[in-house]
Amino acid sequence: MSDIKADVTMDLKGLACPLPVVKVSQQIKKMQVGQILMAETTDPGALADFPAWAKTSGNEIIDTVKDGTTTKFFIKKLK
Amino acid sequence: MEREKVLELKQVIGKKLNRPMLYYLDLCTRCGLCYDTCHVYQGIPKKEYSPVGRAEVVRRVFRKYFKPAGKFFPWWGDAHEFDENLMEELREAAFSCTGCRRCTMFCPFGIDMPYILGIAKELLIAYGNAPEELVMLADSAVEKGKSIDMFKEGFRGVIKDLEQEVQKLIGASSSDGLIPMDKKGANILFVGLSGAHSIIYPAAIFNAAKEDWTLSYFEAVNFGYFAGDSEKSNFIANRIINEAKALGVKEIVIVECGTAYRIPKFLMGPLPFKVSSIVEVIYRYIKEGRIKIKQGIVSEPVTWHDPCQLGRNGGIYEQPREILQIMANDYREMNPNCEYNWCCGGGGGLVALDNEEFRIKSGKPKKEQIEKSGATMVVTACENCHLQLSTISQGYNMGVKVESLTKLVGENLII
Amino acid sequence: MLGYLSYFILIPMVYIAFATLIFGLIYKFYIIWKAPAPAGTGAIFPKKGSKVSGLIYDAMLVPMAYTKQKGFWFIIMFFHIAFFFLFLGHLELIADFKFIQIIPHRIFLGGGLVGIILMLATLYFLFRRFGTPYREISIPEDFVILLVLFFCILFGSILHLAERYSDWGAVLRVDANVYRNWLQSLIWFKPQLSYTITELSHFTILVLHVLFANIFLMMFPFSKMIHSVFTFLAHYRKRN
Numbered sequence: 001m002s003d004i005k006a007d008v009t010m011d012l013k014g015l016a017c018p019l020p021v022v023k024v025s026q027q028i029k030k031m032q033v034g035q036i037l038m039a040e041t042t043d044p045g046a047l048a049d050f051p052a053w054a055k056t057s058g059n060e061i062i063d064t065v066k067d068g069t070t071t072k073f074f075i076k077k078l079k
Numbered sequence: 080m081e082r083e084k085v086l087e088l089k090q091v092i093g094k095k096l097n098r099p100m101l102y103y104l105d106l107c108t109r110c111g112l113c114y115d116t117c118h119v120y121q122g123i124p125k126k127e128y129s130p131v132g133r134a135e136v137v138r139r140v141f142r143k144y145f146k147p148a149g150k151f152f153p154w155w156g157d158a159h160e161f162d163e164n165l166m167e168e169l170r171e172a173a174f175s176c177t178g179c180r181r182c183t184m185f186c187p188f189g190i191d192m193p194y195i196l197g198i199a200k201e202l203l204i205a206y207g208n209a210p211e212e213l214v215m216l217a218d219s220a221v222e223k224g225k226s227i228d229m230f231k232e233g234f235r236g237v238i239k240d241l242e243q244e245v246q247k248l249i250g251a252s253s254s255d256g257l258i259p260m261d262k263k264g265a266n267i268l269f270v271g272l273s274g275a276h277s278i279i280y281p282a283a284i285f286n287a288a289k290e291d292w293t294l295s296y297f298e299a300v301n302f303g304y305f306a307g308d309s310e311k312s313n314f315i316a317n318r319i320i321n322e323a324k325a326l327g328v329k330e331i332v333i334v335e336c337g338t339a340y341r342i343p344k345f346l347m348g349p350l351p352f353k354v355s356s357i358v359e360v361i362y363r364y365i366k367e368g369r370i371k372i373k374q375g376i377v378s379e380p381v382t383w384h385d386p387c388q389l390g391r392n393g394g395i396y397e398q399p400r401e402i403l404q405i406m407a408n409d410y411r412e413m414n415p416n417c418e419y420n421w422c423c424g425g426g427g428g429l430v431a432l433d434n435e436e437f438r439i440k441s442g443k444p445k446k447e448q449i450e451k452s453g454a455t456m457v458v459t460a461c462e463n464c465h466l467q468l469s470t471i472s473q474g475y476n477m478g479v480k481v482e483s484l485t486k487l488v489g490e491n492l493i494i
Numbered sequence: 495m496l497g498y499l500s501y502f503i504l505i506p507m508v509y510i511a512f513a514t515l516i517f518g519l520i521y522k523f524y525i526i527w528k529a530p531a532p533a534g535t536g537a538i539f540p541k542k543g544s545k546v547s548g549l550i551y552d553a554m555l556v557p558m559a560y561t562k563q564k565g566f567w568f569i570i571m572f573f574h575i576a577f578f579f580l581f582l583g584h585l586e587l588i589a590d591f592k593f594i595q596i597i598p599h600r601i602f603l604g605g606g607l608v609g610i611i612l613m614l615a616t617l618y619f620l621f622r623r624f625g626t627p628y629r630e631i632s633i634p635e636d637f638v639i640l641l642v643l644f645f646c647i648l649f650g651s652i653l654h655l656a657e658r659y660s661d662w663g664a665v666l667r668v669d670a671n672v673y674r675n676w677l678q679s680l681i682w683f684k685p686q687l688s689y690t691i692t693e694l695s696h697f698t699i700l701v702l703h704v705l706f707a708n709i710f711l712m713m714f715p716f717s718k719m720i721h722s723v724f725t726f727l728a729h730y731r732k733r734n
Binding site for chain 2: 522525526527529530531532533534535536537538539540541552553556558559561562563566627628630631632633634635636638716718720721724725727728729731732
C-alpha cells in the first residue's frame, strides 16, 4: 500500500476505451497545481497509457500500486 | 489573421490535395441529395450539420486560396478567407462528423465528404483549435509507441493476472500461457484496447479454438486518425504494423473497434499479412467447427447495430448476424440496416469529447430505429458504438441493454 | 460595331471557347494525375456489379438518387438524356451522320421537344434552389450556370422552333446548309460568315445563342459542370 494521500480519487474500473485517460485528464484540469489524483483502473493498457499520457501532458505519476487486477495511479499535477 | 498564419494554413491545405481530394473538392453540384442522410442533421436539422454544409466550409477556403475565381471573384463560389469565425465553422463541421460515410454512399457523384473534412481537421491542428482530448490521446499513443520497451514488463505482469480470468471462462486446468505475448511466427497477432474486457474474451475464444496467437503491446484504436493528424495517425498505425512484421505473423486480428479495423485493412496500402476483425475470426471458427457456442442463450428481443466502419466501410454484414442468430431466440433487424444503417453518432472519436448533449440529439435516428425494432438488447462490435449506444439508451431513458458480440460469444463458449 | 461584335462571337469566340474547354479539361486531368495517390482505398460495401459495369451503372444511372428522391431522379434523367439528343442534333448541323439517321428525321430529333424539356428542367433546377434547404446550400455559381444554360437553350429553341414551325421559317426555308457552311468553315480553320448567315431573319438570336453556348463551354472545366467527368473517378474510388 502506498502512504501517499490523494486529494481526489477516481474509480475507472471497467470503463470502455478511451474513457479512463479522458476522465483523468478532464479531472486533472479542474485541480490545483501540486494536488494529487488517485485513479483506480483495471485496464492492463493503462500501465503504459497513463505514463505516456503523463509525459505528454506534463504531469507526474508519483506512484503506481498494483493490487491484483486493479492498479492505482497517483498523479501529481505539475502545471 | 496574420499573414504568416494564413500562409501556413494554405500550405496545410496544399499538402492534403492528393488525387481524390482534388476531384472531391471540384465535384459537388450542391444537388442537396445528401442533405438529410446524416444522422446529426436528423437530430439537429441545421445546414451546418448536413454533409454538403460541412464540405462547403472547406470548399470556401479552398476556392479562396487555390482557385483564380475565388481570388478575383470570391462571390462566384462564396469563397472566404481564413478568420476566427471560419475556423470555428471548420471545427463544428469536422467534429460533428463521425466519418460513417452514409452521405458518401448516397451522393450521386460518390463524393467522400468525411475525406474532405480531413482538410478541416489538419487546419484545426495547425491553428491550435483541434479538440484537446483527441490531440492528447494521440500524443499519448505516439509517446507509448516511442517508449514501449519501458512499459513491456509491467504490461506482461498485468496480463498474467488476466490469464486467470481467461482460465475461469474456459475452465482450463492452468492459467499459464493463456495470453501469449512476443510469440514469433504465431498465426495471429491480436490487437486489443486498453480495457481488460477487450483482451479477456478474445483470449478465451482464441484458446477455445486452439489458435496459435499472440497479444500486441499496443491498443488498436488510432486517436491520431480521429484528431485528423496524418503524421501521428500513420505513426500510431505503424506501431502495430511494425510489431506484426517483426513477429512475422500471418494475420492481425483487430478487437471490436471500427476505425482500428478500417485503417490497416483499407487505408495503409498493401501489407504482408491479412487484416481481420475479431467478428470475422469468430465466424470462421464457428464455420470450421473450432468453437461451439450455446444456442438460444439470449431470450429477450435482440438486434444488431452495424458499426459503420465494419459494415458500410468494411463489408462485414452477414457474419455478426449469423453468430448472433445462433445465440438469440428472438433476433430482430433494425430498419434501415446494413449499408443504409444509421450511424449511432459515436464514431470519429466523438465519444471521447465532452459533448454528451450533442450526441444524445444526434443519436435520435438510432434511438427511433431501436425502438421500432422492439429489441431490449442491442449487440454491436465497436467500442465507440457501444459507448454511444449506452449514452443514447440513458439519454432517452430507453432501458436498452448494450452488449458486445465478442463478450457474448466469450461467455457462452461450449468447451 | 454590332457587326464586329457578332463576328467576334460567331468566329473568334467559338475558337476561344473550344480551346478553353479542351485545354481546360486536359489541365484539370493533368493536375489530378500529377497529385499524389493515397495509399488506401475508399471502398463502400457491398460493391454491387463488376468494377466497370458497376461504375457505369453508378455514374450514369445514379441509382442512389433514385432511392433518395424518385421525382428528382426522373427530371435529372430527362435532363441529361435531352443533352445527349441535343449533342446529336448539333452534330447534324455540321454534317450528315448516317448513324443518327437510322430513324430518318429532319435535323434535331424530337422536333423541338428536347429543347423544351431542357428549359423546363433548367427552370425546375433554378426554382428548386429558391426553397429550403437547397436555398441555404446554393452559391452564386449555381444560379449563374443555370441562367446561362437557360438562355442558351431558350435562344437555341427559338432558332429551331421559328425555323421549323413559323411562317417565316417556311418562307425563308433555312436549311441546315446555312449552318453547315459556317460550322465547317470553323472546323477547317477557314472561318467565314457568308451572307446566308448574316442575312438570316433571326441572326441576332443566333448570335445570342452562340454567345451563351460559348460562355457555357468556357465555364465547363472550371465550374461544377466538371461533375460530368469527375463523377467516374469518384465512383471508381468507391469500388476500388
